[in-house]
Amino acid sequence: MCQNCERQQGFLAELIDSGLLIDTGVDGLYGRSGLFEEVVARFDDLITRYGGQDGAEVARFPPAMNRKHFEKSGYLKSFPQLAGTVHAFEGDEKAHAELLHNVTDGVDWTAGQKSTDIVLTPAACYVLYPVVAKRGPVGKDGALFDLQSYCFRHEPSKDPARMQLFRMREYVRFGTPDQVTEFRATWLERGQEMMASLGMPLHVDVANDPFFGRAGRMLANNQRDQRLKFELLIPIESVENPTACLSFNYHQDHFGTTWGIKTEDGETAHTACVGFGMERVALALFKHHGFDVEAWPAAVRAVLWP
Ligand code: ATP
């Protein structure tokens, strides 16, 4: 068989063939069909039905953040391999001519690009901490936010559930250790109930972030030992390595210290967040219930289209 005729196999190929995902020629960068987006929107609504009762402050940001805030966040210490920055041309006409030559010659034309004030958002909550810090101490009930953002991570993959640009919905809690751990415990329960109502095979497990390098291995071990991160896992691309569709993170005073966020009584605020991978949940639904949403189990349809 000629190389060009060779068809890709597997779930990604099925998604592209069916039109649910639209190929762009870059692994992990996809367009989505109207039907895919409808499922994302229905799930987004389901999250709000669970979380809306808590009175979170809604905030939506573009998929980028202030580079200074990003530098201060410590993201580069932990995950330099995942970060994405925005650069732009700032040269004169001579530099422009060079740039065009390089494009024509297939030479790297990006070398002359200059960094801008903007980097891509790596996780929805990263933009929030400096905003909350600027407001001053959180009140006696702490603070609660409802976020959604496209996030960028440089992790190109043939696994359709590992995208480079994807949407993350998050609830983010600020307060005392008790307030924050109670928030996470509540969402651990809610998340399982929510995903079980969608007919998903799931389990929850302790997890760690992919901290970079040798020092990172210690951070990862510490995160596991202290049970700071849990994931709700659903098989999508493989049964042996199920995919994290929701995650539940307790940051202790990490962001509170970094940003100087205080509680009413002057203690450093603790924070936690629950993150929902919007594309991953949609993919899990298509994987387990098929591509024809009309044929999905009636109970699942009733939850998504109440
Ligand atoms: P993984 O272990 O699979 O890399 P993660 O631990 O990096 O996931 P988080 O950093 O906790 O994930 O991000 C919050 C949520 O965002 C995850 O629960 C997941 O649903 C989603 N998510 C993370 N990375 C991706 C990605 N590359 N593509 C699509 N969704 C993602």
Ligand code: ZN
């Ligand atoms: Zn978060």
Ligand code: MG
């Ligand atoms: Mg990851």
